[in-house]
Amino acid sequence: MFNTNVRLDDSRYRLTFVSSHAPAKGEKNVNLSDRASLLEERDSAYGKLGCVSNMTDELIIEAFQAQISHDISTSHSLVDVFSEIQKKRRSEKLEIEITCQKSEGVVTTAELRSAYRHFEIPDNGEGISTEVLLGLIRGSTKPGFRENLRIIAKACNDPELNLLLEQPEEDILLDDPVLDLYYASNPVGLSNIGNTCYLNSLLQYLYTVKDIRETVLNMEAYIENEQEEGWKEKVIDGRTLTKKDVAEAKEIVVELNKLFSLMQSARSRSVTPSNRLVELLLSTGCAENTTNCGPKRADHFFEQQDVSETMAILMYRLSAAFQPIISEPDAKPIDRFSKLFYVKANKKVKEGEKRLIQEDFSTLLLNVKDDTSLEELMDDYFDTEAPETSSSASATAATIREENSKDTEDVQMSDITVTELPPVLQIHLIRTQFDKRDKTSYKSNATVALPKRIYLDQYLESNQEEQAVRIKRMKLWKKERRVCRKMLDVKKKPLFLQGSPLLGKITQPNNSPQADATIPPADQPSPSSTSLEVDPQLGEIARIAELTQTLKNEMLDFNDAEYKIHAVFHHEGGANFGHYWVYIYDDKAEVPRWLKYSDDTVSEVGVAQENENRYQ
Structure with missing residues (x-):
């Protein structure tokens, strides 16, 4: 029988496997269990980067940078692997490195495939050549053409393409009546003049x-x-x-x-x-x-x-x-823009007995801790059973961040009902959280599913009496759903300590458009040592999904107070660094479309990316 010995050469960050009848001097035998673990690690994200899981962040970053500098054309796949490691570790150092690499033009595989699709080229770039790309860059007026060609040029590391892309746009796209039409129908970007x-x-x-x-x-x-x-x-x-x-x-x-x-x-x-x-x-x-x-x-x-x-x-x-709006000579002046964004509401606070406070606010501040949907966040904002850290209409982003570091047991409860809605509803997803164990702030990367439309009928004060029984029933379902989520959080903790191999599948954010967790078939094999621990979690997940669907069915005819999503601000990076861009829906175009505004680049968002962007 052969023994498999493993060496780790720190200068190259690669695992080297050697087969022999006996271990070399200074090396120890590896049993079958250890060998299986090492083989598994070799094929994991760590192995693809030439690392092992017990390496420090600094060593992993060095290995990543070394491989990118060795062959820039493979950078997109390396970024994918590096991002996978970062998600597993939840390391801010690795996240900073990803952001730095992207700021220098390194692209992901998903971005490269999207760029190919922009020119109706197969995802893998089959059949693409420099000559073809040169023709595309000189002949295309499709929104986002230059940015997509930049992505392809970077991934291909083609000097001829890079040289062409450095030229001013007017030297590439000569005067053409078609361009006049293009500029008339497409918005312009804004140059970044320093952060x-x-x-x-x-x-x-x-x-x-x-x-x-x-x-x-x-x-x-x-x-x-x-x-x-x-x-x-x-x-x-x-x-x-x-x-x-x-x-x-x-x-x-x-x-x-x-x-x-x-x-x-x-x-x-x-x-x-x-x-x-x-x-x-x-x-x-x-x-x-x-x-x-x-x-x-x-x-x-x-x-x-x-x-x-x-x-x-x-x-x-x-x-x-600007001058205020004065409807009558003796009337109180009205701010010209107050009705554009401001929500008027009443807040009922429980402090021994109910008190009614008038609340006006221009932005809904929604606290994001775990994977959820926009509808659930709004329920937490308005409903009685939600803690004030996520429902206070008068709170600022700073006070909510401060409250995140406190125990929720000490928080007052409130109920908010809307008396008047504005034409434009602004929602701020607050992702800065406080780690009580480490006493540090971090950015929550939890997934929030964004619907194309939201309805606020259930929160209107005018409906509280007319639909009292129905709304009370819905609030009870929402309360049960919150309890299920809390129970699920509690059940996750012992699993984390026991290192369950199935834990990651349940607790890690789901990046696919199918955001609901899927329960495996009954005949699917699973380790007997974890089956009793996982089943209770799956039960809570199933009940949460059931309650969510029940609530959706109950609200089918609650569709008068409708809002369509117009703009979504996106931030990539950590709690104290990163890059902003915004997606804006262009309903004035001949064919309505989503556009991505990232400083001086404005590009059209494809259907696939539009679906991905619904999960922020």
């Missing part, structure tokens, strides 16, 4: 909101004139504005008007926001008594909150710069 991807995403979104865009473009008709005799001071969010405040706000509108005009008429792939606009929006000139109002510096720990914080500043400044 401003979050601001670019926000500006692209606001440009698509008709009321804001038209008010800014026609600013002279609505702008404040604080120098006018008899001008009265304005009060916004409890703060009285001076003439100086209004003048500063008007300067932002002037810069925004210039940018929107460029975006409307430019015949180029992208335009650049002025440095002055960025400076004004990054200043902290909002209400002094408003906490968490302004965007943080680039090195702030919660950098991914910059979109919502910058939105707060911008809307505050717009309200200051």
Whole structure:
């Protein structure tokens, strides 16, 4: 019988298998169980990278970088393997490395396949040649053509393609009547002028909101004139504005008007926001008594909150710069944009006896900890049984992050009912969580399923009496579903300690469009040592799925308060770093489509990617 001996050469990070009759001096025999484990590890993600699972993050990163530098054309498959290891380890160091590599142009296999499909080329690139690609880059006006060719050129490591892609777009795409039509029907990107991807995403979104865009473009008709005799001071969010405040706000509108005009008429792939606009929006000139109002510096720990914080500043400044709406001479002035985003609601707080508090808020702050759906997060926001950490309408992103570090047993319970809905409903998924064991913050990468439409009928105050019995029944089902999820969380903990091999299949986020967990057939073999531990979890999962479907059936005719998803902001990276982009639905196109806005690149989202993006 042969013994299999294993050496690990640290300089190459590769497993070397040697067969012999006896172990070499200094090496030990490996029994069959160990050999099976080593063979399994060799074929795992670690083995594909030339590593073993007990290596440090630093060694794995070195191995990854060494292999990429050795053959850049295999970088997309290496990134896939490296990402798989990162998900298993939940390592922020590995996540930072992935983000750095992507920022330098390294692409994933999924991105490469999508780029091939863009040009109707087989996923594996069969039949592609430099000559074909050169023809494509010179002849295509399809949205996103250049970005997709950049992905292919990077993956192929073709110097001729890379040289062509470095040329200005106008040198590649010569004047052509077809291009005039293309630029007229496709939006432009915004150049990044220094860690401003979050601001670019926000500006692209606001440009698509008709009321804001038209008010800014026609600013002279609505702008404040604080120098006018008899001008009265304005009060916004409890703060009285001076003439100086209004003048500063008007300067932002002037810069925004210039940018929107460029975006409307430019015949180029992208335009650049002025440095002055960025400076004004990054200043902290909002209400002094408003906490968490302004965007943080680039090195702030919660950098991914910059979109919502910058939105707060911008809307505050717009309200200051434009005249309020006055319906009657003696009526109280109404902020021009308040009805656009603000939800009016009543909050019933249990503190010995119920108290009713009027709540107005422009953004729903939904706390994301585990894999879930947008509907469930909204249930947690509005329903009585949900803890206040996820349902407080008056909470800010910062207070919710702070509450995440506390025990939920000490939290008050609340019930929120909506009295008035706005034309545009804004939802903020808060992913920054606090690890009580390590006393550190981290970004939750939990999957949230996004439906194409959401309905808020069940939360309307007008329905609370008319549909009282029905809504109470639904709340009981939701309560049971929450209990099932808590029980499932409790049952996971001992399994984690026991190292169950099936645990990963149940607890790891599911990245496929079929987000619901699948129960294996009864005849599927499983290790006897874990079967008794896994079955209770599967039972909870099945009950959660059953309750979710029951609730969907119950709400089939609750479809008056309908919202269609218009824009989805996306952040890739950790709790204090990363890149923003935004998906926006273009319903004005001849064929409605989703577009991805990533700084200066605007590309059309295919059907496959659209389905993937429903699970954020």
